[in-house]
Amino acid sequence: MKLTIAAAGHSHIASLRDGRRRPDGAELEFVDPGPQVAAYRAMIREVAFDVCELAAATYMIARQRGAPFRALPIFLTRRFHPSNLMVRPDAGIATAKDLEGKRIGVRAYSITTAVWTRAFLQNALGVDLSRITWVVDDEEHVQGMALPPNIEHAAPGESLVSLMAEGRIDAAFGSAAGLGRTGKPGRGWESGADEDAYINLFPNALDLGANWYQQTGIYPFHGVIVVKDELLDANPWLAASLMNSFEAAKHDWLPDLRTRALTTKDDREYASLVPIVGPDPLPYGYRANRASIEAMMSSTVQQGLLPSGLSTTDYFSESGPCEETQSR
Template sequence: MAEKLPLTFAVAEAPHTSALRDGTIGVEGVAGDWLTIKPQIGAFRRMVRDVEFDVCELAPTTYIIARAYGAPFIALPIFVLRKFHHAGLLVREDSGIKHPKDLEGKKVGVRAYSVTTGAWTRQVLIDEYGVDNSKINWFVDDEEHVTQMKLPANVAHATRPLADMMADGELQAGFHGNAGIGRKGNPTAGFSNTGWQEVEAHYPDLFPNAEELEWDYYRRTGVYPMHGTIVIKESVVRENPWVAKAIYEAFDEAKQGWLKDLHSGAADTASDKRYRKLLPLVGHDPLPYGIDENIKTIQALEKTAFDQGLTPRRMSMDELFIDPRKL
């Protein structure tokens, strides 16, 4: 029997990845060491800076930026997290921000400029509402994962927590949760809980009817924002060309089992319920894998990353993804 290829996997626990992580489903020809990095955002930084893992779940915007600067890993069209982004940009009631264009000239907080939540929301603001992103004064209180990335001129580092700046009126808007004003503390030291504190952020949403707008957006554009993207070291693929297809097929097999439970109602976590609610909109599979199935979404994120000053150049599909169906 041929010896299996040892690979480390840094992929977050999810209902559609659990069968991989617990060994119920294996990657053919691979002896996988499935690591748990909490929060997964810590793995993002370790991968883009130190290429620490053989296979890793990355935020797609972080990946595109890293790849544009020559990162030695490439993505498979496996997207383990999806979410629309009309909701989550919070505004102070005294800010005078009633419509997206009102953000121009205002100060807005986001943990880091390359945070995928921010990138997708700015895509909506720019493409759907004609907002001039260069006229928004962005404030960040974390460093970017990709150290080579150059911040645009309208992005500044805050000298104190975004949550405090929002509370004191120094910011007029900010992203909710870990993407912005829903936490305090510097996450750079390994993203441990030390120094990282979640805080309440009770401000109204820029789009109070976000869900209605999201469904309309998808029906018109076909863009279904992705978050977690699976990347693999180029050296691993170069030395073992078969492994990309094996990984893709294993992830798909694990997802198919989850889909049966999702449709039967057996899968019923908060995440499952959110995806089940989207079925009438996106169809039978709320986590589609594959390049053809996701081409509009991939192209939208690649384009908006460049338009927002996140990447130094445009990226081709062949530079960004391996198509396992063609192997």
């Protein structure tokens, strides 16, 4: 069975990409839609792939609205928050509480980076999110969703880059979540502001995130693997097969972290997380990630993106590598 898959070029899935590893009973055909954010949008709106790496918050919102795919607890990207929250030098923002009453730019309100950052600001630092105006310059991946009243859309032709430069917003997310790009997701879109002109509000983000993790067990995840419902329903062995193949590919990569044979910025960042989270900085499986999954769900509810009363097991399979055995 051949499956199309859209996933970013992570080192920890390299042996799946080059065919050294493959799921039992299936062949993965990797496709390149451009930046992974473009794949998110194609999967949400067109169900364009059989398997896709999808932003976690976007997936949960889409699933609640009937999206015909389900997540396996394979978390391909992780990092601590807050990070890359850039402020203008003249904005009068020195602490997290100073964000109240200010205008903060973010590509779209529901992106996973923003959900995790707002969760940290609210739950760890006591920031009243309702007192912040969130300015967005792109559309939400999930169309037609209701947003809180303190969201403002940039006018056509305006971007967070220009708004920040002109002082019409006080702060903004960096990189692809905000200032690092202009326009809609597409090839070559990452051409944004010179972020060196601004101040990172949390230069000690790693320490803050590590403390939050040690206190709560929350280790924020971003990209998660989703699979079409029809494939999982027709092939009950497929979830375990995919889980085990991704786990095997990751174990091909883990020795690089131990030997410091690091070739990418992401790999170096994962190596820096090992002293905090342990020798595997990308744990898969439901049970190993339950605290983080529950935190993501509660955060989306707090922020008005999901209704209350939902169960995490409606969104994430409880099975993981070696957590249960399935046969085909």
